Amino acid sequence: MTYEAVIGLEIHVQLNAATKLFCDCPNRPGDEPNRNICPVCLWLPGAFPHLSGQALEKAVLACLALNCTIQRQSAFDQKVYYYPDLPKGYQLSQHHKPLAKNGWVDIVAEDGRLKRLRIHHIHLEEDVAKLVHETEGRTPISLVDFNRAGTPLIEIVSEPDMRSSHDAMEYVKALRAQLRYTGCAECSLDQGTLRVDANISLRPAGTDVFNTKVEVKNMNSIRNVGDAIAYEITRQTSCLEKGEPIVLHTRLWDPEKRVTTAMRAKFEGPCVPDPSVAHIVVDDAWCDAIRRQLPEMPAQKAARFTATFGLNPEEASAMSAERDIAEFFEAVVVCGPPPRKAAGWIGSHLMPVLKERNLALGATHLGAERFAALLDALEKQQINHQAARQVLVQLVDSPVSLAQILENGDFGQICDSTDLETLIERVLAAHPADVRDYRNGNAKVEGFLMGQVMKASRGKANPGRVRQLLAQQLAK
Amino acid sequence: MADLFTFSNPSPVPSATSGPLAGLRVVVQPNLSVQGWPCPAGSPALAGYTALSHATVVTRLAQAGAVLAGSSRMAELGLGLAGDTTARVLAEGRADLALINDTIGEARAAAAGAGLFGFKPSWGLVSRCGLTGLVPSMESIGLVAADPAPIIAALAVMAGPDPEDPSIPEDCAAGFRAQQPPLTGVRIAGVIQECVDNMDHTQRNAFEEGLARLGATGVTTRMVNLDQDDLFADVHHIVAAVEASSSAGKYDGVRYGHRSPAGKNWNEMVLNTRSESFGPLIKPFLFQGAYFQFHNYSAFENACRIRGRLVQATSDMLGQVDMLVAPTCRPAHDPARATTIEATYAAFGLTLPANVTGLPVLQVPSPARAPGTDFGLQLIGKRCDDAGLLAIGLALSSAAREGR
Numbered sequence: 001m002t003y004e005a006v007i008g009l010e011i012h013v014q015l016n017a018a019t020k021l022f023c024d025c026p027n028r029p030g031d032e033p034n035r036n037i038c039p040v041c042l043w044l045p046g047a048f049p050h051l052s053g054q055a056l057e058k059a060v061l062a063c064l065a066l067n068c069t070i071q072r073q074s075a076f077d078q079k080v081y082y083y084p085d086l087p088k089g090y091q092l093s094q095h096h097k098p099l100a101k102n103g104w105v106d107i108v109a110e111d112g113r114l115k116r117l118r119i120h121h122i123h124l125e126e127d128v129a130k131l132v133h134e135t136e137g138r139t140p141i142s143l144v145d146f147n148r149a150g151t152p153l154i155e156i157v158s159e160p161d162m163r164s165s166h167d168a169m170e171y172v173k174a175l176r177a178q179l180r181y182t183g184c185a186e187c188s189l190d191q192g193t194l195r196v197d198a199n200i201s202l203r204p205a206g207t208d209v210f211n212t213k214v215e216v217k218n219m220n221s222i223r224n225v226g227d228a229i230a231y232e233i234t235r236q237t238s239c240l241e242k243g244e245p246i247v248l249h250t251r252l253w254d255p256e257k258r259v260t261t262a263m264r265a266k267f268e269g270p271c272v273p274d275p276s277v278a279h280i281v282v283d284d285a286w287c288d289a290i291r292r293q294l295p296e297m298p299a300q301k302a303a304r305f306t307a308t309f310g311l312n313p314e315e316a317s318a319m320s321a322e323r324d325i326a327e328f329f330e331a332v333v334v335c336g337p338p339p340r341k342a343a344g345w346i347g348s349h350l351m352p353v354l355k356e357r358n359l360a361l362g363a364t365h366l367g368a369e370r371f372a373a374l375l376d377a378l379e380k381q382q383i384n385h386q387a388a389r390q391v392l393v394q395l396v397d398s399p400v401s402l403a404q405i406l407e408n409g410d411f412g413q414i415c416d417s418t419d420l421e422t423l424i425e426r427v428l429a430a431h432p433a434d435v436r437d438y439r440n441g442n443a444k445v446e447g448f449l450m451g452q453v454m455k456a457s458r459g460k461a462n463p464g465r466v467r468q469l470l471a472q473q474l475a476k
Numbered sequence: 477m478a479d480l481f482t483f484s485n486p487s488p489v490p491s492a493t494s495g496p497l498a499g500l501r502v503v504v505q506p507n508l509s510v511q512g513w514p515c516p517a518g519s520p521a522l523a524g525y526t527a528l529s530h531a532t533v534v535t536r537l538a539q540a541g542a543v544l545a546g547s548s549r550m551a552e553l554g555l556g557l558a559g560d561t562t563a564r565v566l567a568e569g570r571a572d573l574a575l576i577n578d579t580i581g582e583a584r585a586a587a588a589g590a591g592l593f594g595f596k597p598s599w600g601l602v603s604r605c606g607l608t609g610l611v612p613s614m615e616s617i618g619l620v621a622a623d624p625a626p627i628i629a630a631l632a633v634m635a636g637p638d639p640e641d642p643s644i645p646e647d648c649a650a651g652f653r654a655q656q657p658p659l660t661g662v663r664i665a666g667v668i669q670e671c672v673d674n675m676d677h678t679q680r681n682a683f684e685e686g687l688a689r690l691g692a693t694g695v696t697t698r699m700v701n702l703d704q705d706d707l708f709a710d711v712h713h714i715v716a717a718v719e720a721s722s723s724a725g726k727y728d729g730v731r732y733g734h735r736s737p738a739g740k741n742w743n744e745m746v747l748n749t750r751s752e753s754f755g756p757l758i759k760p761f762l763f764q765g766a767y768f769q770f771h772n773y774s775a776f777e778n779a780c781r782i783r784g785r786l787v788q789a790t791s792d793m794l795g796q797v798d799m800l801v802a803p804t805c806r807p808a809h810d811p812a813r814a815t816t817i818e819a820t821y822a823a824f825g826l827t828l829p830a831n832v833t834g835l836p837v838l839q840v841p842s843p844a845r846a847p848g849t850d851f852g853l854q855l856i857g858k859r860c861d862d863a864g865l866l867a868i869g870l871a872l873s874s875a876a877r878e879g880r
Contacts, residue, residue, distance in 0.1 A: 039529075042731075043726050044528065045509075045515065045517070045522065045525065045608035045726060045727060046509045046515070046527070046531060046605065046606040046607055046608050047605075048604070048605050048640055048641050048642065048643070049642075050639070050640070050642045051642065078722045080721075080722060080725070080769055080770075082725070082743075082746060084742050087726075087728055087730065087731060088725055088726040088728075089722065089724075089725020089726060089728065090722055090725055142742075269770075270769040270770055270773055272718055272719075272722060272769060272776070273780075274722075275612040275613035275643065275719065276604070276612045276641075276643045277642070277643065278642040278643060
């Protein structure tokens with residue numbers, strides 16, 4: 001029998017609000033342990049939680065970016081469970097009355113078609129404390145760091161609309177792009193500011209039943225999300241083929257061994273309304289004011305880039321996926337270079353340099369004007385392609401001006417025919433056998449000789465002129 | 477003195493020498509935070525926990541010139557009155573005003589037992605910030621004194637919005653103002669028929685005396701029926717047990733209080749700590765709450781729904797009369813001796829409806845009776861009509877003084 005996977009994702013995203021969700025402690029989980037704490041986030045007796053207005057605004061902005069309907073009334077419940085990372089015995093979350101419902105994101109499915117994936121709801125909740133396990137030393141101990149306790153989170157619960165690991169990865173990417181655009185969350189799987197739990201079940205292809213699901217956690221990259229889901233589909237398929245029942249439980253993805261292993265029975269604690277936390281009531285005017293803070297989103301930007309700048313869909317998509325890149329692209333184009341050339345250089349050369357350095361654009365010395373000037377020098381053949389790539393690295397890494405880099409770095413192209421002819425004569429003299437070979441009809445040797453000339457010029461020769469002059473010399 | 481107080485203020489001087497409460501001596505229960513004072517709320521689970529800052533009401537009382545005398549003894553986490561010495565502190569003249577958290581009727585029952593006035597404000601009128609509470613949706617900090625005057629003066633200071641307690645509802649935002657001048661026009665009190673039906677001879681006599689005194693202040697009475705009267709106790713029991721189970725989750729006895737040395741791992745340590753910490757009344761109550769949370773959530777949801785109906789029915793009735801009247805205590809049920817859940821619900825059966833509905837309620841002592849034989853008279857007011865109720869209390873009090 002062929003099986004079809006049914007996948008739903010629950011995604012926790014940390015909001016980058018200045019304070020925690022229910023107190024005024026700085027929202028900086030990474031600080032020295034237990035530095036950002038107070039009676040509220042330690043849940044000492046008598047302390048009252050008060051909802052942060054900024055966290056609420058950021059959460060609403062995120063919900064709007066994911067096309068959700070904000071609920072007029074929402075409220076917090078106590079999600080009861082006992083664990084050392086939650087010493088008060090319950091987590092404040094919105095179970096009965098979530099902040100927003102009925103959203104969606106669009107992805108490109110494996111067949112190349114646009115697929116709309118629905119979001120069931122988004123709710124606000126507080127993060128729990130972080131456990132640090134010290135296993136070295138005579139007695140292993142576990143420490144609790146409350147810096148993270150009370151950090152504002154949104155949990156985005158999808159409908160079970162995904163059918164493959166491809167769908168799931170594209171969903172996470174699309175959702176992350178939307179959220180990053182709003183500026184309300186960093187969304188790093190690696191840093192744990194975006195955490196994905198996947199619920200996976202199988203059913204006979206073509207049916208619409210929902211079978212027992214298995215929850216998989218602990219994926220710290222989008223690739224791991226895809227791999228864990230693919231692994232789980234294979235594992236469950238083999239279980240079904242062997243006639244073993246699927247049991248509701250939670251599994252952990254092991255990124256080293258690349259397998260999922262059973263962790264525990266899936267636990268759902270009860271959720272009781274909290275009488276001490278104020279209900280959230282929003283009106284249309286307030287929601288509209290938040291909506292006006294939404295920037296132009298990736299899909300709209302890509303459409304405009306295609307229409308205005310003539311980018312093809314791939315280029316438009318690459319230039320709009322991240323907000324800082326999109327804004328940089330537009331700023332570069334304003335300075336004059338051809339838009340498609342700018343897009344090509346940003347996508348093929350600048351983005352790899354940033355990735356290699358793990359740097360955001362804003363953290364480098366490269367501004368739009370410096371980048372545009374580099375493209376201009378290339379266009380005017382002041383430098384060649386290869387030199388331009390080296391100059392780009394310097395523009396990213398140091399504040400030195402383009403003119404200064406060109407002057408110091410000896411990147412100017414050799415275009416002068418006399419200089420080039422001398423160089424070519426020297427190379428031909430050094431490779432008499434290859435020249436004979438060429439003249440006997442082996443045209444391929446020309447490429448080799450061309451490379452030797454470029455090498456002898458240390459990459460500075462104008463390749464077009466070299467090709468022309470070399471052909472003339474060989475023809476003699 | 478040691479048997480009355482868990483902590484007595486070593487320097488009982490007012491922090492403000494003038495103010496509306498200048499010199500008023502206040503005793504609190506050790507579940508209300510006074511900076512630097514032990515705040516164990518009567519539970520080994522919180523033994524040794526010291527308050528980090530003042531509760532909002534403590535700050536306000538101190539700024540108005542009140543003197544904090546000390547903290548009394550109290551039942552574990554404030555459920556019931558077993559072992560509570562707060563009213564005795566007043567009866568023995570060691571303080572002028574007591575604050576008793578009223579979860580199921582404690583402030584009123586303690587007042588009735590000592591022949592005093594006891595007032596539970598409308599839910600939300602007084603900030604709970606700094607209160608180590610148990611049942612957040614039902615409890616209010618109650619005020620007990622020999623006369624309504626200090627209750628009115630203190631409530632005027634204590635009530636009103638508090639940025640530290642966002643649960644205060646909008647209808648309480650105006651705070652509390654003593655009614656000046658009091659009592660104009662005809663007032664009608666509805667006597668709850670179901671309470672009278674269940675009375676024995678002794679209680680009926682006492683109750684009718686109370687009604688007569690009420691009549692002397694110009695209040696006319698008539699009988700009313702409170703349908704589904706028997707549901708109040710069940711609703712209180714289920715909702716309170718669930719909320720207590722969550723509240724007591726915070727009072728884990730692990731970060732403060734008694735921590736069990738035994739246990740192979742964290743789970744066992746927490747289980748041992750909690751089973752060693754909580755006493756014989758609170759423990760089964762928490763178990764019951766956990767039962768509804770984990771295994772019978774629909775019963776909790778039904779209780780919440782029925783609670784909504786009871787609130788509405790009571791509010792409708794208070795649209796026809798100005799207040800409801802009932803005795804405070806039942807004969808043969810001593811709230812101070814109730815040490816099981818069953819006995820507690822039996823003893824507080826007449827006080828708990830005001831906790832379920834969040835309505836203001838004043839316990840009025842009978843001047844003619846000795847403490848212990850006084851079943852008390854409860855006047856239950858319209859929501860946020862705290863001032864109107866206390867004005868009647870003042871009239872009753874001055875009539876009693878003149879009659880003496």
